[in-house]
Amino acid sequence: MASPKTIFKVESEAPSLRLAVLIDADNAQASVMEGLFAEIAGFGEATVRRIYGDFTSSQSASWKKVLNQFSIKPVQQFAYTSGKNATDGTMIIDAMDLLYTRRFDGFCLVTSDSDFTGLAVRLREEGVTVIGFGEQKTPSAFRTACHKFVLTEVLRPTAAPEPSLDRPPSSAIELSASASTKEVVSQGLPALPMPFIRDAIEQSSGDDGWAHLGTFGQYLSKLKSDFDSRVYGHRKLSDLVRARTDVFDVQDRVSPGSDQKVLYVRAKAPKG
Template identity: 40%
Template sequence: MYQDNKIALLIDCDNVSYKSIEGVIDELSKYGKVNIRHAYGNWKSESMKGWEEKLHPHAIKPIQQFAYTKGKNATDAAMIIDAMDMLYTQDLEAFALMTSDSDFTPLVMRILSNGITVYGFGEKKTPMPFVKACSQFIYTENLEETDETEEIQGEANAKKNRNQLRQDTGLVKLLRTAVEHSADENGWSHLGRVGEYISNKTSFSPVNYGYKKLGELIRACELFQIEMKHDNSVMYIKDIRKS
């Protein structure tokens, strides 16, 4: 059960904005409990003020890292060392790395080799090797808190419409392939199995397209015939080209 999963959240405060931390924690709550919450950086720096205000409300433990040598990133080293310690001393089902730095790509691959899930959260500037290495990656701009007056407009701007989704050839290919490989003899695919196939192959998340759930994105793209079963609680889909 997801609710019992233990997750360690490690935050590289030098390379990601504090504005999305609420969204990150909310997203991780779908997959389990964030038992460990560590934020790394030089807390004596003025640039950390925004992050400092987020520590207490979200029970995040600050880990102090001094810049001993100019040009050397002590934060990266501390996060990597702590992650490896946790890998062997903590009973964790997943790690969440909040960073836009591709230097953590080898760490992600090492954690994955132990059969542990890695959720990545970073800004849109994050290099693709890190994005693709994660089990799932979400751009933090899609999770940033907005003013109440801007909330509706912000959601509209973030959500991709039917035409935009269809013009994304990589997305269309991924969805069609997942449905094809998950289909029964009649061509129908259980949405849960489609999601499992996608998560085993890529770092895809519907959040990056403005949708909270895969089913919402499936409805929006209008590429599949949809049938609800089991008292309207389970979605089955079929490629409209084969209907």
């Protein structure tokens, strides 16, 4: 097998991974597939696209159009008994079969189920990149087992609100999954986890305390696999650090040997 290759998504990186996308239909929603595959395209090429579930049930009706639109291969698993263990087992077996073909650099596991934690750990042990996609309810065990975890809430499209003269502008912050993904709206954004932010800057910075944005982004992913600037109201990490002047100092520096500018960041010292 080729040497292990773990690639974290940073703004300056080009897609380079050959990916197998495996979707747990019992724990995923058809409405996020457009945003999901736009997000995956930022990591690499989805060469295998499979979804697992009982597509004879009435609950699976929403998947029919999506399967054709995104060329997803359905893997039928009849619900012989209550629960979804059979579906999980089929997806895990297929993942291992695909792993041993040695044709893939990474796996995208689309599920909010902690039962796939062991699979994510096993895939990582083989040196392939594991990218998880799931809802906010996804247990931390599965999130941390992935190299990168993306909340599907930031991928869900919503219709733009009708303008109205009778109400003030909404305070909701628009988010975008990627340049090709529809905008979504989120309210009640969480506070930045400052101890974690400061730790990442400290580990990625030089002696002067300044960190290259790309290096800082890599450490964020290493320390917290589910960190995503969109959760905090900004499409890119660069947008986040520029907007939060209460938290970050930023500098645009000219790259040696070229006219291009690169962004450096450091945490502001606590007041008091």
